[in-house]
Amino acid sequence: MAKKQAVQRERTLTLGLVQFAAISAVEGIRLTDSAKREFRADDHRRATSAERRQRIIEKYAAKA
Structure with missing residues (x-):
């Protein structure tokens, strides 16, 4: 059973x-x-996933 779960995770x-x-x-x-x-700018500067998330959060997060 454990082997079947491992195979499913790989897919x-x-x-x-x-x-x-x-x-x-x-x-x-x-x-x-x-x-x-x-x-496209993120792609051009090869931004990491974390950098992309941070940019989006800074731009769209509610300002208190």
């Missing part, structure tokens, strides 16, 4: 931005042009 799928955008479009969610530019 993961990571979506790229194009695939994620296609799935989101089905749900009626689309990125704005400015958001697309920001993500």
